[in-house]
């Protein structure tokens with residue numbers, strides 16, 4: 641019997657046995673990624689979830705956006721897993737917080753600080769948001785094969801873009817006490833960057849027998865600027881896409 645899911649608008653038959661998903665946040669990135677696969681075709685677009693299917697070395701690979709943040713990511717990952725996907729590669733954009741990281745650099749996440757809420761619905765806070773070793777190696781190897789030396793380390797993954805990432809250039813300029821000074825503390829602990837989905841993705845996968853990895857292109861360095869430059873952003877995004885495709889090729 642065909643398996644349907646609540647939100648994604650796709651079925652197990654659509655996925656043709658795909659076990660690996662590439663999961664960007666942005667729905668607009670999905671087609672660009674899928675077009676680097678063989679035989680790309682659009683499957684569905686529902687809410688923030690756009691899905692395409694393609695092939696890598698003759699094997700089906702699904703590309704599906706998660707939208708921004710943990711709650712929508714948890715839905716995409718849950719429903720893809722129900723449809724048979726067991727490996728998830730997130731490709732995102734990110735804000736670096738270490739001075740030695742440049743805009744345009746690539747970051748591979750080994751583990752995430754759980755500044756989200758959704759991951760706590762899957763495992764208690766004592767449980768680490770840790771990336772799968774093989775997925776991480778595949779991302780790092782793919783980058784190195786392209787002549788890129790990615791930064792590999794810990795990411796702070798926040799439910800909010802503004803207060804949770806300690807941004808003061810906001811409507812109220814208010815950051816709750818619990819986040820005041822937090823960026824400095826993460827920097828001191830060697831945390832590389834901020835983004836918004838890896839805590840949920842990595843916790844869900846590590847705690848449920850699924851595999852996940854995460855690569856992100858640096859579009860701002862929070863120690864230098866807040867607003868990304870469009871050209872650099874496109875370039876960083878494209879390079880992260882190339883890395884995730886290389887990693888997927890190693891894992892399918």
Ligand SMILES: O=P(O)(O)O[C@H]1O[C@H](CO)[C@@H](O)[C@H]1O
Nearest residue numbers: 665666708732733835836837
């Ligand atoms: O570029 P994506 O994958 O959306 O990732 C980053 O960009 C969004 C914020 O602008 C958040 O989703 C964050 O994690």
Ligand SMILES: O=c1cc[nH]c(=O)[nH]1
Nearest residue numbers: 733734735834835836
């Ligand atoms: O600073 C940034 C840039 C991209 N995505 C984030 O979550 N934070």
